[in-house]
Amino acid sequence: MVADEEGFLYPHVDESKCVACNLCVKVCPIINKKAEKAFPQKAFVVQHRDEAILRESTSGGAFSAIAKWVLDRNGVVYGAGYDGHFKVIHFAVSAESELYRFRNSKYSQSDKGDCLAEIKDRLQRGQLVLFSGTPCEVEGLLSFLAVPYENLITLDVVCHAVASPLVFRQYLDVQKQKRGSGIVDVRFREKHYGYSYSTMSLRWADHQEYHQGVDTDVMLRAFFDNMVSRPSCYACAFKKRYRPSDFTLWDCFVVDQFCKELDNEKGATRVLLHTEKAMKIFEGIKDDVKLSEVSADRLTQNVREMSCSISTNPLREDFFSDLNHMNAEDCFHKYYPISLRSVVEKRLRLFFLRVGVYKYVKRLAKKLIGRRTVRR
Ligand SMILES: Cc1cc2nc3c(=O)[nH]c(=O)nc-3n(C[C@H](O)[C@H](O)[C@H](O)COP(=O)(O)OP(=O)(O)OC[C@H]3O[C@@H](n4cnc5c(N)ncnc54)[C@H](O)[C@@H]3O)c2cc1C
Secondary structure, eight states, X not given: XXXXXXXXXXXXXXXXXXXXXXXXXXXXTTTTOOOOOOOOOEEEEXXXXXXXXXXXXXXXXXXXXXXXXXXXXXXXXXXXXXXXXSOEEEEEXXXXXXXXXXXXXXXXXXXXXXXXXXXXXHXXXXXXXXXXXXXXXXXXXXXXXXXXXXXXXXXXEOOSOOBOHHHHHHHHHHHHXXXXXXXXXXXXXXXXXXTTSOEEEEEETTSOEEEXXXXXXXXXXXXXXTSSBOGGGGGOSOOOSSOSSSEEEEEOTTGGGTOGGGOSSSOOEEEEXXXXXXXXXXXXXXXXXXXXXXXXXXXXXXXXXXXXXXXXXXXXXXXXXHHHHSOHHHHHHHHSOOOHHHHHHXXXXXXXXXXXXXXXXXXXXXXXXXXXXXXX
């Protein structure tokens, strides 16, 4: 896999080693796109009972409950976490104490390294494996494996898009330079101001902390503005309701519409179960979570990001051209200055949060001025 000038990895065929078997084309899930077929599904809204796990998780911590079920049966869990330099990569963990590394969404595309071959090997040796990732990663794995494995469980997320690892790297470098200290933790979706206000949190070696929301943090702004996503995300081939995975997980900002008991600003996950295997596993996690069953039609209603690709940003090409020619901080400032508007927006968000009406105002704003212009 070789990174292009935007920082996204693409397969590169070493012609001197290629035996022209054409297998890469035969298993490609984009070239061989399968038609979506409806089948019975079950749906739940979930909130983890463990307050610490819930706080660390992006939404309701459903991923951790499912992953624990696998680890309790001597399985391994693959997910996206950071390496020692905050590069997002996929790797395996086999201890519950390591699961925190996968918690919290990282909006940068993950490097899968040799995971796919490693997973195939484990499956063939009969080990129980949970693979979690974006829908394209799950379909990529299933195509690569070619045959079904009873000991494989797959979990995908409803995915807005993935951002450029190069932009994320530059963002962290700029933050480090500005602070003059090393970074020890990065969380894209910390519940610092509550669940419904997406906040980027950084922790520095000098014990200082940074918490900025979707209106003032450059990385979150660029991501939700569709400025820095992978070109394939603008015409995603994997967004759909009926998926080949076992589980699909996503945010539930409208939890009050499904279950008043879980409406507490701590986060809730929407969980869609696609297979009998998922339904059996779900029975086994019920003690670890609070949940409410909902009809699958209701849970998926009006979830645009489940089936619609993100819209293009007309400035995307200019942004990447500038990023490759300008100082990164100047480039970020050119496209995402801290303007009076962003500061006022932040103050308003915090005010509405304090008086407890934030989510209603956000919903109303989305209706009145359109989804594209209201960030999460
Ligand atoms: C790139 C991305 C975009 C998303 N977009 C949306 C959206 O538009 N709307 C929505 O409702 N929900 C979206 N989600 C899903 C949401 O953010 C939560 O992941 C989901 O609600 C599950 O939360 P949890 O608390 O149960 O799990 P958590 O404990 O938060 O678990 C996180 C899970 O996400 C996986 N993950 C984290 N980062 C990556 C990554 N870079 N690549 C692949 N997998 C990753 C981990 O492996 C783990 O399985 C997105 C997630 C990601 C990763």
